[in-house]
Amino acid sequence: MAGGKKKKEVKKETGLGLSFKKDENFGEWYSEVVVHGEMIEYYDISGCYILRPWSMGIWEIMQVFFDAEIKKMKIKNCYFPLFVSSSVLEKEKDHIEGFAPEVAWVTKSGKSDLEIPIAIRPTSETVMYPYFSKWIRGHRDLPLKLNQWCNVVRWEFSNPTPFIRSREFLWQEGHTAFATKEEADEEVLQVLELYRRIYEEFLAIPVIKGKKSEMEKFAGGLYTTSVEAFIPNTGRGVQGATSHCLGQNFAKMFEINFENEKGEKGMVWQNSWAYSTRTIGVMVMVHGDDKGLVLPPKVASVQVVVVPVPYKDADTQGILDACTATVETLSEAGIRAESDLRDNYSPGWKYSQWEMKGVPLRIEIGPKDLANNQVRCVRRDNGSKSDIKRDNLVEQVKTLLDNIQQSLLDAAKQKRDASVQVVKTWDEFKDALVQKKMILAPWCDEEEVEKDVKERTRGEMGAAKSLCSPLEQPELPEGTICFASGKPAKKWTYWGRSY
Amino acid sequence: MAGGKKKKEVKKETGLGLSFKKDENFGEWYSEVVVHGEMIEYYDISGCYILRPWSMGIWEIMQVFFDAEIKKMKIKNCYFPLFVSSSVLEKEKDHIEGFAPEVAWVTKSGKSDLEIPIAIRPTSETVMYPYFSKWIRGHRDLPLKLNQWCNVVRWEFSNPTPFIRSREFLWQEGHTAFATKEEADEEVLQVLELYRRIYEEFLAIPVIKGKKSEMEKFAGGLYTTSVEAFIPNTGRGVQGATSHCLGQNFAKMFEINFENEKGEKGMVWQNSWAYSTRTIGVMVMVHGDDKGLVLPPKVASVQVVVVPVPYKDADTQGILDACTATVETLSEAGIRAESDLRDNYSPGWKYSQWEMKGVPLRIEIGPKDLANNQVRCVRRDNGSKSDIKRDNLVEQVKTLLDNIQQSLLDAAKQKRDASVQVVKTWDEFKDALVQKKMILAPWCDEEEVEKDVKERTRGEMGAAKSLCSPLEQPELPEGTICFASGKPAKKWTYWGRSY
Numbered sequence: 001m002a003g004g005k006k007k008k009e010v011k012k013e014t015g016l017g018l019s020f021k022k023d024e025n026f027g028e029w030y031s032e033v034v035v036h037g038e039m040i041e042y043y044d045i046s047g048c049y050i051l052r053p054w055s056m057g058i059w060e061i062m063q064v065f066f067d068a069e070i071k072k073m074k075i076k077n078c079y080f081p082l083f084v085s086s087s088v089l090e091k092e093k094d095h096i097e098g099f100a101p102e103v104a105w106v107t108k109s110g111k112s113d114l115e116i117p118i119a120i121r122p123t124s125e126t127v128m129y130p131y132f133s134k135w136i137r138g139h140r141d142l143p144l145k146l147n148q149w150c151n152v153v154r155w156e157f158s159n160p161t162p163f164i165r166s167r168e169f170l171w172q173e174g175h176t177a178f179a180t181k182e183e184a185d186e187e188v189l190q191v192l193e194l195y196r197r198i199y200e201e202f203l204a205i206p207v208i209k210g211k212k213s214e215m216e217k218f219a220g221g222l223y224t225t226s227v228e229a230f231i232p233n234t235g236r237g238v239q240g241a242t243s244h245c246l247g248q249n250f251a252k253m254f255e256i257n258f259e260n261e262k263g264e265k266g267m268v269w270q271n272s273w274a275y276s277t278r279t280i281g282v283m284v285m286v287h288g289d290d291k292g293l294v295l296p297p298k299v300a301s302v303q304v305v306v307v308p309v310p311y312k313d314a315d316t317q318g319i320l321d322a323c324t325a326t327v328e329t330l331s332e333a334g335i336r337a338e339s340d341l342r343d344n345y346s347p348g349w350k351y352s353q354w355e356m357k358g359v360p361l362r363i364e365i366g367p368k369d370l371a372n373n374q375v376r377c378v379r380r381d382n383g384s385k386s387d388i389k390r391d392n393l394v395e396q397v398k399t400l401l402d403n404i405q406q407s408l409l410d411a412a413k414q415k416r417d418a419s420v421q422v423v424k425t426w427d428e429f430k431d432a433l434v435q436k437k438m439i440l441a442p443w444c445d446e447e448e449v450e451k452d453v454k455e456r457t458r459g460e461m462g463a464a465k466s467l468c469s470p471l472e473q474p475e476l477p478e479g480t481i482c483f484a485s486g487k488p489a490k491k492w493t494y495w496g497r498s499y
Numbered sequence: 500m501a502g503g504k505k506k507k508e509v510k511k512e513t514g515l516g517l518s519f520k521k522d523e524n525f526g527e528w529y530s531e532v533v534v535h536g537e538m539i540e541y542y543d544i545s546g547c548y549i550l551r552p553w554s555m556g557i558w559e560i561m562q563v564f565f566d567a568e569i570k571k572m573k574i575k576n577c578y579f580p581l582f583v584s585s586s587v588l589e590k591e592k593d594h595i596e597g598f599a600p601e602v603a604w605v606t607k608s609g610k611s612d613l614e615i616p617i618a619i620r621p622t623s624e625t626v627m628y629p630y631f632s633k634w635i636r637g638h639r640d641l642p643l644k645l646n647q648w649c650n651v652v653r654w655e656f657s658n659p660t661p662f663i664r665s666r667e668f669l670w671q672e673g674h675t676a677f678a679t680k681e682e683a684d685e686e687v688l689q690v691l692e693l694y695r696r697i698y699e700e701f702l703a704i705p706v707i708k709g710k711k712s713e714m715e716k717f718a719g720g721l722y723t724t725s726v727e728a729f730i731p732n733t734g735r736g737v738q739g740a741t742s743h744c745l746g747q748n749f750a751k752m753f754e755i756n757f758e759n760e761k762g763e764k765g766m767v768w769q770n771s772w773a774y775s776t777r778t779i780g781v782m783v784m785v786h787g788d789d790k791g792l793v794l795p796p797k798v799a800s801v802q803v804v805v806v807p808v809p810y811k812d813a814d815t816q817g818i819l820d821a822c823t824a825t826v827e828t829l830s831e832a833g834i835r836a837e838s839d840l841r842d843n844y845s846p847g848w849k850y851s852q853w854e855m856k857g858v859p860l861r862i863e864i865g866p867k868d869l870a871n872n873q874v875r876c877v878r879r880d881n882g883s884k885s886d887i888k889r890d891n892l893v894e895q896v897k898t899l900l901d902n903i904q905q906s907l908l909d910a911a912k913q914k915r916d917a918s919v920q921v922v923k924t925w926d927e928f929k930d931a932l933v934q935k936k937m938i939l940a941p942w943c944d945e946e947e948v949e950k951d952v953k954e955r956t957r958g959e960m961g962a963a964k965s966l967c968s969p970l971e972q973p974e975l976p977e978g979t980i981c982f983a984s985g986k987p988a989k990k991w992t993y994w995g996r997s998y
Contacts, residue, residue, distance in 0.1 A: 041630055045582050045617060050630060053575035053645070060576060076552035077559060082650055082667050083544050101609040108616065109654035110600040117607065118544060131540055131549060140841070146552070151581055151650065155608035168581050342639070 016352045021290050026233045031162070034284055037293035037357050040162045047160035047167035054357065055163075055280050057301030059170065062198055062279065063149065066172065069194050073187075075145040075174060082151075083118045084127045091126055092253045098219025099123070102154040104167075120153045125220070125246070125272060128175050129254040136177060136268060138259045143183060144268075145176040163281025164238070164499050171276035177256060177268040181247075184269040188225055188243045191273045195227045195241035198275060203283045204296040204408035205229050206416050207240050208494065210468025215450050218272075222247025228468050228494065231285045232419045235436020237467040237498040238282050241275035286412050287381075293358025294380055296408050297401040304330055304337040304397060305359045306375075309347045309366035322365050326375060326393065333394040335401070355380060360404045361397065381407055429483050429495070433457060433464055438496050442489030443469075444482035453484050453495070467494040515851045520789050525732045530661070533783055536792035536856050539661045546659035546666035553856065554662075554779050556800030558669065561697055561778065562648065565671065568693050572686075574644040574673060581650075582617045583626045590625055591752045597718025598622065601653040603666075619652045624719070624745070624771060627674050628753040635767060637758045638678055643767075646673040662780025663737070663998050670775035676755060676767040680746075683768040687724055687742045690772045694726045694740035697774060702782045703795040703907035704728050705915050706739050707993065709967025714949050717771075721746025727966050727993065730784045731918045734935020736966040736997040737781050740774035785911050786880075792857025793879055795907050796900040803829055803836040803896060804858045805874075808846045808865035821864050825874060825892065832893040834900070854879060859903045860896065880906055928982050928994070932956060932963055937995050941988030942968075943981035952983050952994070966993040 018036060020028040034040040039055035051059070067077070083106065090096045105117045121127055128146070136144055149172050160166055174191065178184045192209055199207040207227035217224035227240040250256070251267045260266050287294040297303045306323045310316040323339045330337035340350050347364070354362055364376040374387045377397070381404050388396040421437040423429045432439045443449070443466070450466055457464040469491045480489040517535060519527040533539040538554035550558070566576070582605065589595045604616045620626055627645070635643055648671050659665055673690065677683045691708055698706040706726035716723040726739040749755070750766045759765050786793040796802045805822045809815040822838045829836035839849050846863070853861055863875040873886045876896070880903050887895040920936040922928045931938045942948070942965070949965055956963040968990045979988040 041633070043580055044584055044587065044629070045580065048580035048582055050580065051578040053577050056576045056578055059578075077555045078552050079550040079555055079558075079669060081542050081544060081547035081549065082652065083547055085543055088543065103609060104605045105607040106603045106619070107606045108604040110602060120605070130543070134540070140843070153581065170578060344639070 016349065016356060018290060018292065018356075022233060022288065029290075030285060030288075033288050033292055033356075034162045034281075037284075037288075039280070039284065039293070042162075045167075047156065047165075049162045049166055051170070051277065054301065055277075058280055058283070058295070058299045059277060061299050061301075062202055063172075065202065066194060066198065066275075067149075070147055070174065070191075073145070073190065075147050075176070077148060078146045079148050079150065080121075080124055080127045080131075082121055084121055084124075086117060086119060088130060089119050089126050092220045092250055095125060095220030095250075099154070102156050104153050104155045121150075122152055122154045123272075123274070124148070124150075124152075124173055124175065125250060129250050129256060129270075132175075132177055132268070132270075133254045133256045136256055136258050139179055139261055139266075142258060142268065143176060143178045145174070147172055147174040161281070161499070163277055163279075163284070166277075169276050169278065171274050173272060173274045176271045177251075178270070179258065179260065179266065179268065181245075181269045184245050184271050187271055188245050188273070191271075192225050192227065192241075192243045195243065195273075195275055198279060199227055199229065199240055199282075200409060202296065202298045203279060203286075204298075204405055204412060205240075205282060205286050206409065206413040208468060208470050209472075210470045210494065212242075212468055213445070213450055213466040213493070214447050216466060218242065218244040218246075220249055221245065221272075222249065225471070226468055229282050229286070230416050230419055230438045230496075231282075231499075232415045232436070233285070235419070235433075235438075235497060237438060237494070237496045238278070238285075239467075239498065240279065240282060241273075243273035244271060246270040246272060287408055288358070291352075292356030294408070295358035295360055297360040297405050300336065300358070300360055302336055302338050302357075302359050303401055304335060304361045304363055305350075305354045306337060306339040306363045306365065307347055307350050307354070308339075308341060309364050309369075311367055314367035315370065318370055319365055319367065322370055322375075322390075326363060326365065326390070329390075329393055330397060333398070335394070335397060351378075361400055363397075379404055381411075423483055424480075425483055430457075433496070438467070438494055439464075440470075440474075440492055440494055441483040442476060442480045443491060443493040444485050444487040445469075445490040445493075446485065446487070449482065449485045449487075462497050464495055464497055467496055467498060469493040515848065515855060517789060517791065517855075521732060521787065528789075529784060529787075532787050532791055532855075533661045533780075536783075536787075538779070538783065538792070541661075544666075546655065546664075548661045548665055550669070550776065553800065554776075557779055557782070557794070557798045558776060560798050560800075561701055562671075564701065565693060565697065565774075566648075569646055569673065569690075572644070572689065574646050574675070576647060577645045578647050578649065579620075579623055579626045579630075581620055583620055583623075585616060585618060587629060588618050588625050591719045591749055594624060594719030594749075598653070601655050603652050603654045620649075621651055621653045622771075622773070623647070623649075623651075623672055623674065624749060625753075628749050628755060628769075631674075631676055631767070631769075632753050632755045635676060635755055635757050638760055638765075641678045641757060641767065642675060642682060644673070644675040646671055660780070660998070662776055662778075662783070665776075668775050668777065670773050672771060672773045675770045676750070677769070678757065678759065678765065678767065680744075680768045683744050683770050686770055687744050687772070690770075691724050691726065691740075691742040694742065694772075694774055697778065698726055698728065698739055698781075699908060701795065701797045702778060702785075703797075703904055703911060704739075704781060704785050705908065705912040707967060707969050708971075709969045709993065711741075711967055712944070712949055712965040712992070713946050715965055717741065717743040717745075719748055720744065720771075721748065724970070725967055728781050728785070729915050729918055729937045729995070730781075730998075731914045731935070732784070734918070734932075734937075734996060736937060736993065736995045737777070737784075738966075738997065739778065739781060740772075742772035743770060745769040745771060786907055787857070790851075791855030793907070794857035794859055796859040796904050799835065799857070799859055801835055801837050801856075801858050802900055803834060803860045803862055804849075804853045805836060805838040805862045805864065806846055806849050806853070807838075807840060808863050808868075810866055813866035814869065817869055818864055818866065821869055821874075821889075825862060825864065825889070828892055829896060832897070834893070834896060850877075860899055862896075878903055880910075922982055923979075924982055929956075932995070937966070937993055938963075939969075939973075939991055939993055940982040941975060941979045942990060942992040943984050943986040944968075944989040944992075945984065945986070948981065948984040948986075961996050963994055963996055966995055966997060968992040 041050040212224040221244040362378040421432040454463040540549040598621045603619045711723040720743040861877040920931040953962040
């Protein structure tokens with residue numbers, strides 16, 4: 001025991017290693033891993049965080065994908081102001097009720113008071129829609145499809161958590177207007193599918209596409225769809241991204257009307273949809289382990305790190321040259337590779353550091369490898385080692401990276417699935433909640449019942465609420481009753497605590 | 500005259516045409532052209548503007564270029580918070596004096612007052628450098644080279660002008676730290692060269708690379724370099740982008756120290772550099788004409804617009820098909836082309852609209868063109884027409900676009916050069932200022948003298964000031980005296996009124 005403790009102190013001195021374990025103290029583990037992994041630096045204003053290049057690189061990779069996809073859908077980027085006047089912000093009543101407590105207000109410039117306080121956007125519906133009203137006159141102006149990449153501010157007072165709940169965050173927000181509800185409905189799902197792909201194809205995180213309950217939908221909208229992830233360690237759901245159909249509610253408030261082909265007046269149907277830097281936090285929570293971050297290859301700024309393992313009497317220059325050549329070969333093939341040739345750190349220290357930073361694949365080159373014209377590959381996700389010939393380096397590294405990407409998704413899916421529990425009664429529900437499950441239950445879909453569930457599950461862990469009703473509904477045999485109210489069930493819905 | 504007036508009214512009804520002429524009323528012309536060209540929408544908060552897709556597309560094209568270039572220089576993107584606490588903001592005295600009057604303050608969230616007011620970044624030196632101090636320990640942590648793409652807020656009360664002077668704008672800001680002054684100096688010029696390329700290669704605007712005077716340099720920095728453009732119509736210089744060497748001033752305030760190879764303590768040398776959406780405004784001012792915007796092909800979201808010109812008895816479907824095929828051929832070759840097949844507008848109306856939006860090249864296809872397997876090309880910059888065979892469409896269109904890009908730069912350079920006047924005496928200087936010249940004069944380089952020049956040229960047009968001392972200095976014969984003070988001149992410096 002004493003030896004173990006001493007070892008830990010050495011690690012601390014070198015700035016490596018985590019003091020907390022993911023399974024034992026998840027919250028502290030998370031705070032530590034995002035800092036030691038160099039994703040985040042804590043900032044001197046509570047709830048604000050610095051996104052360091054290591055996390056910004058992930059954001060940029062997702063952005064390149066998503067931006068190209070929405071451009072294919074003929075959605076165009078624009079930029080609306082950060083500021084919104086109170087009169088415009090407060091135009092849609094339900095909407096502002098949802099956001100008002102979190103709005104930050106600018107009241108001064110220099111030493112002068114502003115004539116009227118100006119709000120910082122918590123989201124841009126009310127910023128944009130007065131101009132939709134101006135720009136849309138006839139059916140030829142439709143659809144109007146805009147997106148912006150920007151920062152938004154929500155001055156929340158509940159527990160701030162890096163990426164997951166911060167007072168300022170980066171996101172994209174799409175805002176579109178159509179002549180018909182059918183077109184709006186179709187786009188909601190098209191965008192939701194892009195969000196699923198970001199999570200599953202890029203971040204290797206399984207998500208459930210679903211519809212939010214009336215209580216949980218976007219304030220002022222018609223209906224909200226989302227992709228929902230789950231964090232088994234805390235037993236909490238995470239709303240991964242949302243695609244809202246706003247219906248005609250904002251159109252009514254902001255008078256967004258058009259004349260159709262027949263010269264008749266109509267009102268537009270609108271959507272808005274967004275994903276944010278929260279995605280990165282979900283990725284850290286799902287894949288990270290006691291050694292640090294685990295990055296899926298598709299989003300890692302560095303997919304492969306090459307570390308020389310010299311020995312006293314070996315051909316050190318030959319080893320360093322082989323490392324450099326390996327990086328060159330991989331880089332030319334489009335693989336994001338870097339070498340770590342620092343001479344003041346031991347190979348072991350470097351292994352730990354790159355494991356902390358979550359680089360998917362480590363390549364080691366020592367005297368034996370040099371002699372055999374091979375390199376040693378070590379996977380970050382499962383630690384497995386393999387020697388590969390330098391002759392078909394690129395092909396094998398690509399295969400390894402693909403395997404890591406797939407394994408991460410498979411492992412996450414297995415854990416997530418193991419957390420899902422089907423319940424039919426209130427007692428089963430309560431038990432499953434204690435066991436931190438993601439609960440699938442037949443529900444009557446009544447708002448009063450959801451309020452009641454919240455009320456009955458209140459406690460220091462936070463109340464349970466509906467996460468989503470999956471778009472792919474399991475069969476609901478006739479006569480099935482709601483787990484909470486005993487009334488006839490209308491649908492299957494996921495429940496649980498959430499972030 | 501009556502006929503002319505009537506014609507104008509018809510134009511107005513259709514929403515096309517400008518009411519003001521560039522040479523007659525530049526300010527109104529500019530406001531009108533950015534709105535009618537669909538670059539900007541005025542916003543209900545003064546000094547804030549909406550960047551519509553037509554301008555955002557230009558910003559994105561420049562961003563792709565610049566971002567790739569700085570990544571080659573191993574500069575990494577990050578994101579620091581929008582907010583800064585007053586204690587940190589006010590740490591560097593000269594710096595905060597420069598920005599304090601323009602800082603917007605958040606004092607409330609929801610209905611509660613914040614404990615202490617929080618500033619919105621006018622720039623991020625003071626936001627970032629406390630963390631530079633934390634991250635930099637030894638020489639191996641250097642250089643530290645970061646950049647962010649973000650919005651900043653400067654609540655100015657002088658005349659707001661879209662793109663050129665707005666209360667919120669988009670920019671990139673690079674912040675780097677080096678072990679030696681030599682490295683910092685070198686990077687300052689490397690980045691300045693990228694800014695020159697943005698102006699000259701992308702926006703087709705000639706700029707002068709130069710160094711700012713002590714009065715005009717960045718508040719708190721060591722020296723400032725800039726690229727300076729000139730607007731002949733108003734006789735005003737525009738600071739196009741700036742690359743500052745901050746020296747060790749911020750390092751001292753924020754204690755950014757490191758240990759070198761020999762174990763000695765050192766202080767870092769820092770740079771910061773930025774270009775903003777102002778670039779787009781300069782482009783509009785330089786190239787626009789009485790028909791509207793004129794976009795350089797390299798930054799135009801749509802480089803070629805294809806308009807069908809059907810006649811009653813002609814093969815309309817054949818013409819429409821030829822338009823679609825033309826767009827496809829061009830798009831496949833990487834040319835940004837679109838067709839305008841709307842059937843409720845005449846070809847003439849479409850010509851005017853695309854001229855207003857500044858599309859570099861228009862292709863018309865009518866019955867004769869169809870019969871001859873050709874298309875008619877009309878250049879936006881000079882109106883010249885040419886017929887080209889569809890067989891080598893791509894090659895010829897590429898040549899045309901290249902020519903337009905070059906012609907725009909050449910024409911702008913000619914106008915700018917014609918505006919430059921060399922003066923040696925105060926009388927010549929005053930005359931040249933009245934004639935709206937960009938004045939090159941020998942200067943003693945004393946701050947008091949610049950203050951005096953400002954004082955003596957005060958008036959409703961605004962005072963004259965130094966724009967920059969060009970890096971490429973003309974010969975300065977011994978015994979040359981300062982135009983303003985009569986003291987020995989130390990360098991050639993550009994002077995004028997400026998934005």
